[in-house]
Amino acid sequence: MISVKVKAIMDIADLFGCNEQVVSLPEGSKLSDLLDALGRKYGQAFAEILSKIYKNEKEKHNRDLHLFLNGRNIVFLEGLETKLNDGDELFFLSPVGGG
Amino acid sequence: MLKGGYMGKILRVNLTTQTYAEENTTEELASNFIGGAGLGIKYLFDEVPAGADALGQDNKLIFAPGPLTGTSAPCASRMAVVAKSPLTSAVGMCTTGGYFPAELKFAGYDALIIEGKAERPVYLWINEGKVSFRRAEKLWGTNTFDCQQLIKDELGDQNIRISCIGPAGELQSRIACIINERRAAGRKGLGAVMGAKNLKAIAVRGHKTVPVACENDYREARSRMLKTMKESPVLYSAFANTGTPMVVEATWGLGIFATRNWSATGEWNPVEKLGIKANNSRKIGKEHCYNCPVACSQLKLAREGIYTGSLSVPEFETIYAFGGQTGVDNLDSIIAADRLCDELGLDSISTGVAIGFAMELYEKEVLTKNDTDGIELNFGNHEAMFKLVSKIGYRKGFGALLADGVKCAAEKIGGNAEKYAMHVKGLELPGYDVRGAKAHGLNYATSYTGADHNRGYVFQEIFGIPEPEAVDRFAYEGKGRLTKWNQDIRTATCDCPTMCAFLLDMAFPANAAQNSADMLSSLTGLNFTPQEIEKIGERVNNLARAFNVREGFTRKDDNLPERILTEPLKEGGSKGHYISRTELEKMLDEYYYERGWSAEGVPTRRKLLDLGLKNAAEELEKMGVL
Ligand code: SF4
Numbered sequence: 001m002i003s004v005k006v007k008a009i010m011d012i013a014d015l016f017g018c019n020e021q022v023v024s025l026p027e028g029s030k031l032s033d034l035l036d037a038l039g040r041k042y043g044q045a046f047a048e049i050l051s052k053i054y055k056n057e058k059e060k061h062n063r064d065l066h067l068f069l070n071g072r073n074i075v076f077l078e079g080l081e082t083k084l085n086d087g088d089e090l091f092f093l094s095p096v097g098g099g
Numbered sequence: 100m101l102k103g104g105y106m107g108k109i110l111r112v113n114l115t116t117q118t119y120a121e122e123n124t125t126e127e128l129a130s131n132f133i134g135g136a137g138l139g140i141k142y143l144f145d146e147v148p149a150g151a152d153a154l155g156q157d158n159k160l161i162f163a164p165g166p167l168t169g170t171s172a173p174c175a176s177r178m179a180v181v182a183k184s185p186l187t188s189a190v191g192m193c194t195t196g197g198y199f200p201a202e203l204k205f206a207g208y209d210a211l212i213i214e215g216k217a218e219r220p221v222y223l224w225i226n227e228g229k230v231s232f233r234r235a236e237k238l239w240g241t242n243t244f245d246c247q248q249l250i251k252d253e254l255g256d257q258n259i260r261i262s263c264i265g266p267a268g269e270l271q272s273r274i275a276c277i278i279n280e281r282r283a284a285g286r287k288g289l290g291a292v293m294g295a296k297n298l299k300a301i302a303v304r305g306h307k308t309v310p311v312a313c314e315n316d317y318r319e320a321r322s323r324m325l326k327t328m329k330e331s332p333v334l335y336s337a338f339a340n341t342g343t344p345m346v347v348e349a350t351w352g353l354g355i356f357a358t359r360n361w362s363a364t365g366e367w368n369p370v371e372k373l374g375i376k377a378n379n380s381r382k383i384g385k386e387h388c389y390n391c392p393v394a395c396s397q398l399k400l401a402r403e404g405i406y407t408g409s410l411s412v413p414e415f416e417t418i419y420a421f422g423g424q425t426g427v428d429n430l431d432s433i434i435a436a437d438r439l440c441d442e443l444g445l446d447s448i449s450t451g452v453a454i455g456f457a458m459e460l461y462e463k464e465v466l467t468k469n470d471t472d473g474i475e476l477n478f479g480n481h482e483a484m485f486k487l488v489s490k491i492g493y494r495k496g497f498g499a500l501l502a503d504g505v506k507c508a509a510e511k512i513g514g515n516a517e518k519y520a521m522h523v524k525g526l527e528l529p530g531y532d533v534r535g536a537k538a539h540g541l542n543y544a545t546s547y548t549g550a551d552h553n554r555g556y557v558f559q560e561i562f563g564i565p566e567p568e569a570v571d572r573f574a575y576e577g578k579g580r581l582t583k584w585n586q587d588i589r590t591a592t593c594d595c596p597t598m599c600a601f602l603l604d605m606a607f608p609a610n611a612a613q614n615s616a617d618m619l620s621s622l623t624g625l626n627f628t629p630q631e632i633e634k635i636g637e638r639v640n641n642l643a644r645a646f647n648v649r650e651g652f653t654r655k656d657d658n659l660p661e662r663i664l665t666e667p668l669k670e671g672g673s674k675g676h677y678i679s680r681t682e683l684e685k686m687l688d689e690y691y692y693e694r695g696w697s698a699e700g701v702p703t704r705r706k707l708l709d710l711g712l713k714n715a716a717e718e719l720e721k722m723g724v725l
Contacts, residue, residue, distance in 0.1 A: 007672070009348035010337060010375065019348075019370050061609065064332050066563030071354060071535060071672040073563055076571040091352040091672055095333040096562050097605035098343035098395065099415050099531075099552070 002027055002086040004034055010094040015045050032080040066093040101129055102624035103312030104166030110208045114296055115215030119230045124209045130625055134165035136192050136594035137639045138210055139181030144642050149649045153185035154271055154295035162211040165597035166623055169204035170309045172321060174599035176200060176388035180284035182292045186273040186504050187525040187549045188650055190643045191287035194594055196388035199279035202260035206305030217297040225303045235299040239269060242442035243278040250302050263300035264290045265444025267492045271295050273503040274449035278441055281412060285446045287548055312624030320617035327606050334393060334605040342397040343415035344378040354672030355532040357419060359426045359478050360455040361521055361662055364532040365671020372428035373418050401431035409435035419530025420451020425458055426478030436488050443492030452527035453501040454487050459519050472496040521660050524549035534663055535673025536560040538578040541686045544657045547643035555586035558604035566608035575682040579689025591636030638710040641702050645715035654700040657687055
């Protein structure tokens, strides 16, 4: 098994009930497997987020939600097909602005 | 003859002679520089001689709203405040919102240029075409809130709008700001320029309306603008209810919430104590700028300890400066420190960064209690942080050492203190640890005002917005082009017309130039295309660069603090990353190339002529750098 740290803020942190959690997955899992595992844990509300993520995957000009694996936007990795390693960190960046 | 957007007049005030004159706003000026920052920098370049003392007679202080300011355009509430900066000696340009900028238009002016120096403290009273110089001895020493109220009472009109300085500006602290209402032209020490001129405040009242050239087109452009704002995934939802503190959480997730004088970024989770929920638990209301349907300013009341009762609107940057930078996790102390900065007229970013700098030196035993007036200046000590704010504002004791910013303090302390001074060109770093956002780092290095997030905010890296294209924040390739784009688009669509820059990333990341072209063309009757809008951004950035070159700035000043260039982040979402010297140099090469500048970072004659900046080309030629 591998452990992946999942970080989230704002609406998604509210859904998760925390900003950080660790999820265990079988060796060889991909990012999509991690999302499936979270889908099983958080049900319908997370399914809606998932559909956004899958929609964004196809859209070049996504402004909704961004996923960062070990700090890197997954559009610069293999997207949802990216293979996960023990100790990886996934961050859900909800739409944010200002600053 | 200008048909819309402009009031047609620029007010020039001489404090030495206590005289004033009106000049025409020309079509040439409007078409080439729009207004706001463009107009201000044009006058600065033309009228403030090379090498002028920023706190002397020759410096000018220019207040410039834009054509959209004071109209029914949403979030066009702003003005640029421009002078040579006493903190950086480069162009000092800040924008501020609120109500004063629109009132200046209602009084009939596209800009106010202040020259000279009054013999005794005065304030200006601009009442619809009439200007009077009023004695301000009694106001000298008042905080900015009391000052505004006292002037309204004295003039017998509670609807007057006022820009003023607090004690920090009077004492010419190089990190002093100018306050209007609860808003600040915050950075680069413009408050000191005002203080050096013995000008305590400017009071304005007017009843004119801003003319519109093509009513129907303007109405349509405005509807499109409002519609695009509604389509934003964040503007009217999270942002309107949370404001900028949401960025605390985003930067934590990305591992770039700068912490403990940038020595511990990524090693601390600020979300619980300084994040959205903590902020919202202190929220008692909202404020907005002139004609803003968003109202992002969240009024917060400190509710605990010695800070109880302090009321303020700490933005993300202030939470970074008094929180992350100083390692303080007591939000009430941050609210109180923010309030104190507004009262004293201090830039909260520079003040917090200066305190964090001193804390690191204290922990490293470069400074001891003997230096700090007995204050135990450890990271995380919120009482020490709070105490230091007023010492800085009043230039008292140890505070006097920090009152001119970290660059100056490091020079006075000597040794290797400069190594811990987080600034570029003298301007303290804002709160994004650029080791995990490299274009943001390049923007800090090259912005014409020093380390300024507002002159070329890299929303592509910080918020993941893929416009004009998706960007890998850890890569350095392509960042020269991106930085030029960000700087030019922001200047042209926000700082000149004006438009609140929050709209740029949240509503118009993909079509800001088109939106500005539509709004400005219909409002003014002049023909602005999106391409021309972008070119105006480029023109203004080149003119500002030419000003800095004339002041002696070179490639070596486009730098970053040593820590950024040598210390990889140890933890968090950007672990292992930093900007190496080689990467910075490569980014600079690319940036200069994209800008059409020489390898030394000097705009070429060809570029300046192409942008219609013949005067700037001649000036640089005289210096022998062209
Ligand atoms: S969004 Fe905020 S800063 Fe911008 S104009 Fe509105 S209230 Fe002012």
